Amino acid sequence: MSTVCVPPGFEEHAKLFFRIYDLESSHTCPEMKMTGLKPKTSRRCRFCGNSYSPNTKFRKDAHLFPNLLGNRYLVSDFECDRCNSTFSKYENDLANFLGASRVLNDVKGKEKIKFVSPEKSLRAEKTNLSNIQEGILPEGLLFDRDNISDQTFTFDKNTGQAKITYTKPSYRPINVYKIFLKMALSCIKEEDTKYFKRTLEILMTKELDGSIESLCTMGVYTQHIAGGYPAPIGFLYRRKDTTSFIYPAYVFALYFQNYIYQMFIPYCIFDLPLYFKSAIPYIWSPPVFSTEVEIPKITYSPINLGRTDMVKGEKHSVNFKVSQDELTNIVRYDPATKTTEASQLDLENAKGIFFIDENARINIPKE
Ligand SMILES: [Zn+2]
Numbered sequence: 001m002s003t004v005c006v007p008p009g010f011e012e013h014a015k016l017f018f019r020i021y022d023l024e025s026s027h028t029c030p031e032m033k034m035t036g037l038k039p040k041t042s043r044r045c046r047f048c049g050n051s052y053s054p055n056t057k058f059r060k061d062a063h064l065f066p067n068l069l070g071n072r073y074l075v076s077d078f079e080c081d082r083c084n085s086t087f088s089k090y091e092n093d094l095a096n097f098l099g100a101s102r103v104l105n106d107v108k109g110k111e112k113i114k115f116v117s118p119e120k121s122l123r124a125e126k127t128n129l130s131n132i133q134e135g136i137l138p139e140g141l142l143f144d145r146d147n148i149s150d151q152t153f154t155f156d157k158n159t160g161q162a163k164i165t166y167t168k169p170s171y172r173p174i175n176v177y178k179i180f181l182k183m184a185l186s187c188i189k190e191e192d193t194k195y196f197k198r199t200l201e202i203l204m205t206k207e208l209d210g211s212i213e214s215l216c217t218m219g220v221y222t223q224h225i226a227g228g229y230p231a232p233i234g235f236l237y238r239r240k241d242t243t244s245f246i247y248p249a250y251v252f253a254l255y256f257q258n259y260i261y262q263m264f265i266p267y268c269i270f271d272l273p274l275y276f277k278s279a280i281p282y283i284w285s286p287p288v289f290s291t292e293v294e295i296p297k298i299t300y301s302p303i304n305l306g307r308t309d310m311v312k313g314e315k316h317s318v319n320f321k322v323s324q325d326e327l328t329n330i331v332r333y334d335p336a337t338k339t340t341e342a343s344q345l346d347l348e349n350a351k352g353i354f355f356i357d358e359n360a361r362i363n364i365p366k367e
Contacts, residue, residue: 004288007295014286017237020247021285024238027064027187029074029231037077045080046185046193047204057081064186066091066179068102069256070231076186083204087182093175098257099168099316100124103141105228105257118313121145122152122166129354136335136363140356143318148349155347160322162347170312174209177216177263177305184252184265187236195249198267212266213306219284220303221260223296228258237285245273246281253285260287322347333364340364 006014040058043051050056062079065071068091079087095102100115103124115124128139143164145152155162181203185196193200202208202215237251248264248271262284267275274280287298322345332343347353356362 005291005295006286006288007298010286010298014288017283017285020239020241020283021237021251022240024236024250025187025189027074027234027236029065029071029233031073033073034075037075040077043077043080045083046078046190047083047182047200048080049200050080060084065183065232065234065254065256066094068095070229072231078190079186086204087179090175090179090182093171093173094179096169096171097173097176100143100164100166100318101257101316104318117166118169119167121147121150122164136333137354138356138360138362140354140360142352142354144352148351153347153350153353155322155345157327157345160324160327162320162322162353164318164353165315166317168311168314168316170310172310173305173307174216177218178203180218180252180254180261180263180305181265183234183254184236184250184263187234187252188250188265195269196265196267197269199265202266209308213304214279215266216306217263217282217302217304219262219300221262221287221298221300223258223260223287223298229255232256235285235288239270242270245271247283248274248280251282251285331364 041052043058045051045056045058048056052058058077058080060081062076062084063071064074064076100117100122103113103115103126112126116122123142123144125142125144126139127142129137129142143153152166153162153164181199185193185199185203188196202212233255235253235255237253239247239249242249248266249268250265251262252265253260253262264280264282266280271280284300289295327345330343330345331340333340
């Protein structure tokens with residue numbers, strides 16, 4: 001870990017963490033199809049334990065991290081089609097849990113992402129708004145609503161602070177947890193998977209769902225920077241000393257979009273003494289960056305994804321700030337009459353909000 005750095009304020013945390021853990025492996029998404037995978041007929045699924053047979057096929061591309069997080073080509077040769085379709089269902093919960101933030105962070109998945117809130121009152125998508133008039137606007141991110149009095153947009157004209165609030169589609173937290181757990185287990189070396197028999201039971205059966213809530217705590221760092229990670233990166237950390245039982249043996253961190261989600265992998269065979277304690281003590285890895293990037297402002301919040309019932313009607317907000325210059329220097333363009341006039345920004349009564357790159361050009365046709 002010599003070429004990485006941590007944001008200001010995380011130095012002590014980093015020292016402590018790396019005293020206990022080593023980076024075991026990092027997993028980045030390649031730009032093109034992978035080669036060197038095992039032939040399908042000699043594959044064994046690490047999740048259900050079945051080897052290739054007429055009943056266990058490996059026809060589908062098994063993405064190590066979900067395609068919906070921007071992973072196109074990082075695939076494994078140890079996930080059978082049946083397990084793959086189980087995990088696809090959990091991925092739907094993950095997509096709903098992330099809500100519009102996927103569009104906001106412009107994740108490059110298989111399809112063009114479009115977010116529609118459950119009551120269909122808000123849509124978010126990448127578009128060039130060509131339905132308004134060709135050639136005026138570059139591609140950008142559109143938040144569009146049907147009813148301008150629905151309070152989706154709130155805006156403080158004095159400070160420029162703006163908020164888009166919408167309802168997330170329903171999701172089951174335990175399934176979101178399980179898709180992270182599946183990613184973590186996918187990063188374990190083949191020969192080490194034998195340490196996770198009980199973990200696999202948690203992942204593969206529903207019977208234990210109600211009893212593992214306390215283990216489903218995750219640490220989330222949010223970076224306040226535009227862009228983030230277009231494709232996910234996974235870091236697997238392993239405790240240096242296998243005979244000390246202070247912290248769990250494995251910690252997994254996934255960097256994607258503007259987030260870093262972390263978990264300890266529960267029920268590793270080395271950790272069993274920890275499970276006699278009332279709560280598992282854990283320490284999250286610090287956010288790490290390569291020295292080339294400008295280190296962003298980061299906030300931390302823990303979440304628990306142990307709930308087994310469906311979460312319905314959860315609100316989520318996207319916050320942004322309009323600068324003083326933008327507040328006072330507004331030009332209104334009417335595509336019907338092709339005229340412009342000086343105006344005031346009134347986001348609360350806007351039909352939609354369209355974000356474009358600050359360096360992009362808007363071509364307003366001459367009257
Ligand atoms: Zn399987």
